[in-house]
């Protein structure tokens with residue numbers, strides 16, 4: 355019985371002792387697969403818990419919350435004032451009076467801190483608050499890793515609302531506002547620290563000071579976090595030479611499948627191993643930091659990589675199947691065939707959509723594959739808008755029309771990685787406040803960015819895989835709103851269009867897929883097969899997690 359815990363558990367399953375355990379969970383559906391046990395719990399709340407190993411002590415899994423009040427008060431009264439302030443911030447700033455499905459499941463799990471969590475829930479379903487809330491409520495320190503700077507800034511913006519509210523509380527909670535602002539994140543490529551308080555970059559001395567103070571919440575892209583670590587090492591600013599919160603209670607990997615892709619995996623691996631190492635150095639009695647993975651898509655290969663870092667994560671599935679959430683039902687998806695004319699056909703279709711307003715309601719995001727295409731399509735859109743204006747304002751005096759045309763040109767923006775940081779930030783801000791109506795962009799903003807009121811997403815270029823498609827169209831139809839997603843394809847792209855058709859089928863919208871598309875030979879593009887992360891991760895982190 356001392357050996358393999360899985361064996362111990364299996365033996366217990368057949369013993370008398372286990373009868374209570376089974377009775378206790380008599381509302382569970384249990385079924386086995388080749389990887390172990392999956393258990394669905396609480397069918398009343400949309401979502402399930404499951405694990406791929408059969409060593410999970412199921413009786414330690416907290417019940418999902420059903421509401422913020424009174425559930426959180428009843429269970430977590432110990433957080434007192436902080437709870438009041440957080441709940442009032444939720445209602446005032448986010449209009450959140452009831453938790454979403456992923457929040458119901460994840461908040462108690464993260465608060466109890468007994469398990470690593472893999473949470474797969476649809477786009478726009480409130481995953482950010484699902485991990486930030488437990489961090490702020492519990493007063494524990496944490497590190498949030500995100501794949502892009504845009505997303506880092508967005509998460510920091512959300513966190514700022516809470517930081518401000520928690521400012522005057524008891525010592526434990528006040529730590530979040532220390533040093534000047536806890537919502538700090540490292541700027542990609544400059545390895546400088548930003549504070550939200552004054553909105554300027556910290557200079558080298560401040561940077562060192564902040565590192566010495568050991569920030570309690572760090573939101574960073576993986577490369578920048580590694581940068582920061584190297585900076586700290588060079589200047590020996592901290593006792594442990596680590597700029598990461600120490601001891602760190604939680605590491606959150608937001609958009610985890612993207613972070614585990616080969617381009618980012620080495621940096622993530624390094625950070626995880628540093629954090630795990632630092633937590634050991636601090637105090638041997640301190641628990642290993644919990645590593646939580648959040649995404650709308652966790653394909654099987656991402657799942658496996660995640661499980662290589664934390665031995666037995668608990669998985670939360672909200673409307674997910676095979677590691678993919680269905681695209682949100684609030685998005686009306688369609689495919690538009692643009693004939694055999696290649697890009698020319700697509701441009702004509704796009705211009706038609708703009709000029710006639712057909713299937714296109716701004717604000718709209720138009721996804722293209724390359725930076726060059728981004729600029730070219732933006733130019734085309736400006737031209738189409740001008741045409742529309744000329745058509746509708748024939749009676750308007752010429753000078754006024756010219757002014758209107760000039761103004762209209764600014765309503766179309768382009769957003770891609772080749773633009774400098776400030777231009778990207780401005781463009782995004784203008785789009786978010788409705789000054790830019792049409793944003794032509796690459797997949798830079800396909801993930802995570804919370805566009806509250808995008809009405810239309812157009813896939814001008816077909817996404818490389820189903821995962822990207824789900825994230826792209828998830829920029830609309832968020833937070834209870836409805837949206838429209840149109841994918842343009844021409845004759846030579848018919849097989850690739852099946853990527854989108856398959857997701858449409860999964861979301862129950864197959865009646866909008868042209869019949870003939872499914873009758874085509876099943877030869878999918880190479881990219882489709884390769885969707886999701888691959889390669890090796892976490893050598894260092896894996897070894898440490900096993901110890």
Ligand SMILES: Nc1ncnc2c1ncn2[C@@H]1O[C@H](COP(=O)(O)OP(=O)(O)OP(=O)(O)O)[C@@H](O)[C@H]1O
Nearest residue numbers: 450452453454477478479480481482650802804833
């Ligand atoms: N309980 C809630 N009630 C109402 N609105 C909420 C609630 N939780 C979050 N929201 C809002 O829902 C929107 C989407 O949240 P969020 O950006 O966290 O989604 P997400 O699941 O991370 O999406 P993605 O997978 O695209 O990153 C945000 O505007 C947020 O303020």
